[in-house]
Amino acid sequence: MGDPVLTLPELIRRVRGARTQAVERELVQRECARIRGAIRVGDPQAGTANLTKLLYIHLLGYPAHFGQMECLKLLASPQFHKKRIGYLGAALLLDERQDAHLLLTNSIKNDLAHPSPCVQGLALGCLGCLGSAGMCRDLAGEVQRLAADAPAPVRRKAVACAVHVVRKAPELSDVFVPICDRLLQERRHGFLQGTLLLITEMCERSPDVLNHFRKAVPQVVEMLRNLEVSGYSQEHSIMGVSDPFLQVRALRLLRVLGQGSEETSEAMNDTLAQVATNTETSHNAGSAVLYETVLTITAVRSAPGLRVLAVNILGRFLLSRDRNIRSVALASLLRLVHAENSALQRHRATVLACLRDPDPALQRRALDLSLALLSGANIRTMAQELLGFLETCPPAMKPPCASGLLLAAERFAPNKRWHIDTVLQVLTMAGSSVPDDGVSRLVQLIGGAGELHPYIVRRLYGALACDISPQPLVQVATWCIGEYGDLLADSCEEAEPVQVEEGQVLALLERVLQSHLSLPPTRALALTALMKLSTRLQGDIDRIRRIVCVFGSCHDIELQQRAVEYNALFRRYDHLRCPR
Amino acid sequence: MWQKYSSCLPASCNKETISETNRKMIKFFLMVNKQGQTRLSRYYEHVEIHKRTMLEAEVIKNCLSRSREQCSFIEYKDFKLVYRQYAALFIVVGINETENEMAVYELIHNFVEVLDRYFSRVSELDIMFNLDRVHIILDEMVLNGCIVETNKNRILAPLFVLDKMAES
Numbered sequence: 001m002g003d004p005v006l007t008l009p010e011l012i013r014r015v016r017g018a019r020t021q022a023v024e025r026e027l028v029q030r031e032c033a034r035i036r037g038a039i040r041v042g043d044p045q046a047g048t049a050n051l052t053k054l055l056y057i058h059l060l061g062y063p064a065h066f067g068q069m070e071c072l073k074l075l076a077s078p079q080f081h082k083k084r085i086g087y088l089g090a091a092l093l094l095d096e097r098q099d100a101h102l103l104l105t106n107s108i109k110n111d112l113a114h115p116s117p118c119v120q121g122l123a124l125g126c127l128g129c130l131g132s133a134g135m136c137r138d139l140a141g142e143v144q145r146l147a148a149d150a151p152a153p154v155r156r157k158a159v160a161c162a163v164h165v166v167r168k169a170p171e172l173s174d175v176f177v178p179i180c181d182r183l184l185q186e187r188r189h190g191f192l193q194g195t196l197l198l199i200t201e202m203c204e205r206s207p208d209v210l211n212h213f214r215k216a217v218p219q220v221v222e223m224l225r226n227l228e229v230s231g232y233s234q235e236h237s238i239m240g241v242s243d244p245f246l247q248v249r250a251l252r253l254l255r256v257l258g259q260g261s262e263e264t265s266e267a268m269n270d271t272l273a274q275v276a277t278n279t280e281t282s283h284n285a286g287s288a289v290l291y292e293t294v295l296t297i298t299a300v301r302s303a304p305g306l307r308v309l310a311v312n313i314l315g316r317f318l319l320s321r322d323r324n325i326r327s328v329a330l331a332s333l334l335r336l337v338h339a340e341n342s343a344l345q346r347h348r349a350t351v352l353a354c355l356r357d358p359d360p361a362l363q364r365r366a367l368d369l370s371l372a373l374l375s376g377a378n379i380r381t382m383a384q385e386l387l388g389f390l391e392t393c394p395p396a397m398k399p400p401c402a403s404g405l406l407l408a409a410e411r412f413a414p415n416k417r418w419h420i421d422t423v424l425q426v427l428t429m430a431g432s433s434v435p436d437d438g439v440s441r442l443v444q445l446i447g448g449a450g451e452l453h454p455y456i457v458r459r460l461y462g463a464l465a466c467d468i469s470p471q472p473l474v475q476v477a478t479w480c481i482g483e484y485g486d487l488l489a490d491s492c493e494e495a496e497p498v499q500v501e502e503g504q505v506l507a508l509l510e511r512v513l514q515s516h517l518s519l520p521p522t523r524a525l526a527l528t529a530l531m532k533l534s535t536r537l538q539g540d541i542d543r544i545r546r547i548v549c550v551f552g553s554c555h556d557i558e559l560q561q562r563a564v565e566y567n568a569l570f571r572r573y574d575h576l577r578c579p580r
Numbered sequence: 581m582w583q584k585y586s587s588c589l590p591a592s593c594n595k596e597t598i599s600e601t602n603r604k605m606i607k608f609f610l611m612v613n614k615q616g617q618t619r620l621s622r623y624y625e626h627v628e629i630h631k632r633t634m635l636e637a638e639v640i641k642n643c644l645s646r647s648r649e650q651c652s653f654i655e656y657k658d659f660k661l662v663y664r665q666y667a668a669l670f671i672v673v674g675i676n677e678t679e680n681e682m683a684v685y686e687l688i689h690n691f692v693e694v695l696d697r698y699f700s701r702v703s704e705l706d707i708m709f710n711l712d713r714v715h716i717i718l719d720e721m722v723l724n725g726c727i728v729e730t731n732k733n734r735i736l737a738p739l740f741v742l743d744k745m746a747e748s
Contacts, residue, residue, distance in 0.1 A: 327651035
């Protein structure tokens with residue numbers, strides 16, 4: 001070919017320098033072809049260069065499966081640097097679905113017995129991420145031996161590898177239980193991390209093992225207490241919290257052990273309370289530990305006082321300036337709201353304040369939470385706040401807010417007057433974001449509230465006179481005016497005493513009919529309303545007759561049909577009108 | 581002792597079952613720059629290669645469209661994304677719904693601190709030209725989707741051994 005062989009840095013530089021996708025693709029394909037050729041020839045001097053280039057190409061997103069055999073060849077090599085790259089390539093390019101996967105077994109088996117701890121570590125790492133069920137079963141004995149006897153770094157890796165073994169072959173848990181019992185006595189954090197992880201995995205998969213380790217709860221609790229209290233080991237602490245990852249791991253294990261068991265949960269109450277009150281939350285690390293504590297408290301059967309503490313901690317999180325903490329707190333509270341409703345009521349004001357959060361996702365969660373907190377006792381104040389939110393919120397939030405409010409108003413309304421007022425306000429502010437059945441439900445509601453008809457019809461008339469664009473409101477208003485229009489002339493002590501002429505009412509309905517903003521259903525309602533008014537109003541009905549006549553030649557079939565029918569009523573059945 | 585159990589298992593036990601897949605706490609670990617170029621990718625669950633590029637592009641698009649006021653946790657499909665931005669590089673980790681997001685947020689920072697210590701003020705170019713070493717660091721910290729080590733000295737110990745071997 002004549003081109004010099006590229007080194008990896010060279011290849012990277014060239015790819016970076018490629019101006020277009022096409023140039024890059026060509027470069028990569030040429031390199032792939034060269035590597036394929038080199039692998040086929042099998043040059044013993046080639047070393048790791050081809051595979052490292054191939055891994056880079058794989059990172060870019062191009063297929064690199066032809067490198068699999070090269071990986072296997074390299075990892076069987078006696079030289080450490082080749083083995084290392086071979087194992088790395090296997091981790092990135094191989095998985096259980098590939099045929100070449102089975103060939104790993106022998107190499108891993110040999111390397112697990114290798115004198116060098118580095119090589120053993122590599123093999124354990126590979127088994128831990130790629131091992132199939134069969135391989136795990138074959139090699140579990142080796143892994144167990146290494147977890148018990150080998151020098152420290154290898155033991156840690158063996159424990160981590162055992163996690164994968166247990167996942168693939170759950171029946172092998174028995175093999176590792178004795179080791180875990182011993183390792184729990186360890187003081188070194190590196191071992192504890194892996195051990196706790198292994199115990200958690202085993203307990204999640206087998207009830208017998210779970211029962212066995214329930215006895216170990218005092219040890220775990222002791223460990224947690226020591227971590228909290230022990231001042232600090234410089235090496236492990238992050239911003240004043242000693243080894244937050246280990247604490248989180250221990251808390252997760254306690255959660256698994258305590259779920260469903262009264263007695264075990266009781267044993268951990270004190271420590272959970274201690275961790276919950278003593279952890280520093282000025283930095284993310286402390287907050288992570290506190291969050292895990294809250295999750296544990298709410299998952300196990302803890303004392304009621306402790307649960308209230310957990311809710312209060314979440315309430316405090318809501319006030320934090322860190323938006324991550326607020327997000328996590330809102331999500332958790334949303335999950336807890338049904339179980340801990342009474343404890344959450346204390347934090348209503350904070351939740352309502354979160355409605356003004358700059359992050360839309362948090363606003364949505366705060367809305368859902370506020371709606372869940374509504375109850376008969378707080379409906380008036382909460383509805384007030386939510387209506388305020390509805391007025392100013394972004395359009396995307398209006399539908400859920402409106403439908404939530406309408407549902408809540410139906411469930412908790414103290415009286416009909418309040419209910420109707422609230423629904424009217426929702427319709428006014430939500431514009432067209434009202435749920436589909438909102439209009440029909442309101443109509444049904446109004447129909448049933450006989451004594452309030454004068455008040456309702458006046459309010460709706462007023463709202464319609466201001467603005468004829470929001471369709472749900474217009475529909476309800478036109479229906480109402482059609483039904484109770486005669487009451488407009490009556491005086492009503494609850495609404496302002498405005499004189500409404502019949503002519504004005506008709507003019508308004510005409511406006512609605514003729515406006516280009518009105519949808520066909522709205523027009524249909526307006527037409528019917530006019531027709532109804534022809535029986536209810538005292539004045540002349542010629543105006544109504546004229547309007548109805550015009551619509552007899554409307555393009556919309558529904559309207560045309562109605563208009564023609566109503567016209568027929570005027571012409572042929574006028575004698576049936578009841579005397580006014 | 582475990583051979584006797586192999587007969588009572590279903591024949592299709594070679595592939596991962598769904599329950600096993602969902603147990604992986606961390607699903608993937610990505611470092612992507614603002615232009616959408618992936619600098620590091622490690623998947624702990626199998627994802628087809630053409631789906632990977634799509635996933636990476638979508639994920640970076642999601643992260644770039646977030647403003648400063650929005651939190652670092654994104655609900656994406658049926659799992660969560662935790663991301664952190666360091667200069668022009670985004671580190672994005674996909675996690676299970678049950679995992680503690682804040683601990684993973686801390687893990688990302690821990691990872692960057694380890695890189696900083698090894699490379700002395702790490703930059704994007706350091707990561708690009710030393711991909712195999714970055715992989716070694718990541719593999720020390722996260723094995724098969726679980727956090728296994730977070731102590732900087734223990735994570736870097738094998739690398740220092742390797743460097744010494746390479747020198748000699």
